[in-house]
Amino acid sequence: MQDQHIASAFDRDLEAIQAQIMKMGGLVEASIRDGALSLDTRDEELAEKVRKGDRAIDELEEMINEEAARVIALRAPTARDLRLILSVIKISANLERIGDYAKNMAKRTGVLSHMAPVDDGTGALRRMAREVERMLKDALDAYVQRDAELAMDVINHDRDVDQMYNALFREFLTFMMEDPRNITACMHLHFIAKNIERMGDHVTSIAEQVVYLVTGEHPEDDRPKADKTSLVAEG
Numbered sequence: 001m002q003d004q005h006i007a008s009a010f011d012r013d014l015e016a017i018q019a020q021i022m023k024m025g026g027l028v029e030a031s032i033r034d035g036a037l038s039l040d041t042r043d044e045e046l047a048e049k050v051r052k053g054d055r056a057i058d059e060l061e062e063m064i065n066e067e068a069a070r071v072i073a074l075r076a077p078t079a080r081d082l083r084l085i086l087s088v089i090k091i092s093a094n095l096e097r098i099g100d101y102a103k104n105m106a107k108r109t110g111v112l113s114h115m116a117p118v119d120d121g122t123g124a125l126r127r128m129a130r131e132v133e134r135m136l137k138d139a140l141d142a143y144v145q146r147d148a149e150l151a152m153d154v155i156n157h158d159r160d161v162d163q164m165y166n167a168l169f170r171e172f173l174t175f176m177m178e179d180p181r182n183i184t185a186c187m188h189l190h191f192i193a194k195n196i197e198r199m200g201d202h203v204t205s206i207a208e209q210v211v212y213l214v215t216g217e218h219p220e221d222d223r224p225k226a227d228k229t230s231l232v233a234e235g
Contacts (some may be wrong), residue, residue: 005190009014010075017067017088018144021095024060025140027053028095029133032199033103035127038109039192040122047109057099064092087213091143094202094209098136101195101202105129108188115185118175121168125192133197135161139206143213151210154203155219161200168193 031050064223068085105125112122123144135154142150172186172193197198211219 010071010077010081012079013067013071013075015086017064017071017085020060020064020067021088021091022140022144023097024057024064024092025136027057027060028099028102028134031057031099032129032133032136033104035102035109036126036196038106040126041111042109042113044110044113047106050106054103055098058117061084061092062097063121065089071143077207083216084213087209090209091206094205098199098202101199104195105192108192112185112188115188116181118172118182118189119187121172121175121189123169124164124168125189125196128161128168128193128196129199131157131164132196132203135200135203136206138205139210142207142210144213146210146212148214151207152219154207155211158200158204161197165197 031053034046034053035050037043038050048172068089072085075081135157138150138157139154141147142154169190172190175182176186208219211217
């Protein structure tokens with residue numbers, strides 16, 4: 001009877017932590033969406049909301065880490081349950097980093113809103129952010145459903161985000177070469193594009209944690225990155 005009571009208390013603890021993860025994920029999804037929208041529409045008020053909202057994301061990560069540490073100390077979880085708790089800690093860390101990148105995107109809204117628009121640069125970034133937001137939603141769904149196949153789809157989809165980034169990198173480079181007056185704005189836009197590409201990497205890490213959680217094995221690291229800009233820079 002005592003063991004059953006301990007097991008049910010442990011389950012409640014896990015449910016509470018996972019509910020916090022989903023709450024955190026929802027805030028991060030909104031942060032990506034609103035950050036990209038504020039950039040595209042030059043809405044400085046919305047950008048300020050994204051910047052201030054990052055505090056709530058940070059606080060949730062701290063809460064999740066504290067609760068996970070408490071559960072490990074009090075409940076002495078089995079290997080499988082410990083894997084779940086460690087996955088939660090890693091997922092929350094990735095969500096926190098994605099939130100930071102969304103905040104950085106919002107920070108640049110104020111600067112870019114006072115510069116001449118560069119073609120459809122902000123619109124393209126918003127479309128790229130939308131892809132990452134969809135990936136994150138699928139990664140969180142895969143986590144809730146313990147769906148390794150959906151998680152693998154997310155991992156493979158990161159290549160599309162990399163290719164969008166490569167295209168934008170070349171586009172911004174062209175704009176800078178054609179008109180030096182575009183250089184400052186394009187540098188800001190490129191910085192944002194790189195942040196969104198990094199968001200995709202962190203979403204991929206979340207999906208990899210789901211695969212590990214379900215199968216006990218990490219996905220084979222044979223997926224080539226489609227970001228070729230480092231090669232351009234070196235060449």
